[in-house]
Amino acid sequence: MILADDAMVVMGRVVAPYGVFGWLKVLPDTEAIDGLFDYATWWLGKGDDWREMVVETAKIHNDVIVVKLQGINDRDAAFACKGKQIAVPRVQLPEPDENEYYWSDLIGLHVKNVQGVDLGVIDDILETGANDVLVVKDVTAKTVAVDKTAAGKPVKEKPHERLLPFIASVVLEVDLKEKTMLVDWDPDF
Numbered sequence: 001m002i003l004a005d006d007a008m009v010v011m012g013r014v015v016a017p018y019g020v021f022g023w024l025k026v027l028p029d030t031e032a033i034d035g036l037f038d039y040a041t042w043w044l045g046k047g048d049d050w051r052e053m054v055v056e057t058a059k060i061h062n063d064v065i066v067v068k069l070q071g072i073n074d075r076d077a078a079f080a081c082k083g084k085q086i087a088v089p090r091v092q093l094p095e096p097d098e099n100e101y102y103w104s105d106l107i108g109l110h111v112k113n114v115q116g117v118d119l120g121v122i123d124d125i126l127e128t129g130a131n132d133v134l135v136v137k138d139v140t141a142k143t144v145a146v147d148k149t150a151a152g153k154p155v156k157e158k159p160h161e162r163l164l165p166f167i168a169s170v171v172l173e174v175d176l177k178e179k180t181m182l183v184d185w186d187p188d189f
Contacts, residue, residue: 008087017078026065117187132166
C-alpha cells in the first residue's frame with residue numbers, strides 16, 4: 001500500500017538482518033526503546049512507498065529491537081529491508097503537548113536567527129544526556145572551491161553544519177505550518 005510521506009511518522013530504521021529466519025534489527029528513534037511495542041502493525045518503507053507489516057514478535061536486544069514481521073521469512077528477505085524505515089501512521093499517535101514535537105516534524109525546518117540570518121535546514125537531531133541537539137546544515141554553502149592538493153580540480157565543499165541545543169533559551173519559535181524555526185544563535189558558531 002502507498003501512503004503520503006506526511007501521513008507517516010518515522011519511528012526507527014532497519015539496520016541489518018538478524019539470524020537466518022527473517023528477523024530484523026531495528027534501531028528505534030523513539031523516546032523509550034520499546035515505544036514501537038505499542039503498535040501491532042508497523043509500516044516498512046521510505047518516501048511515498050510504505051507497506052503495512054504485522055508484527056509477529058519483537059524484543060529488545062541490547063540497544064536495538066529485533067523483530068519478526070509477517071511475510072519476511074528468510075535472511076534474503078530480511079536483507080532486502082536493510083535501510084528502510086519503520087513508521088506509524090500519524091493518526092495513531094497522541095497529539096504532542098504544547099512546545100513538544102515529534103522529531104520527524106522538525107527535520108527539514110528552515111532555521112533563522114533573531115538577526116534574520118538563514119542558518120540552514122534541520123538535517124538530524126541527536127539525543128544527548130542533557131538535551132537534544134539540532135543538526136542544522138547550511139544548504140546555501142554548496143560552493144565550488146579549488147583544492148590545491150587535487151591538482152587544481154574543483155572540489156565541492158561540505159555544507160557548513162551547526163549543532164544547536166534544543167532548549168527554550170535557544171529555540172524561540174517553531175512554526176510547523178510555515179516549516180520554520182526562529183533561534184537565538186550567533187551565525188559564527
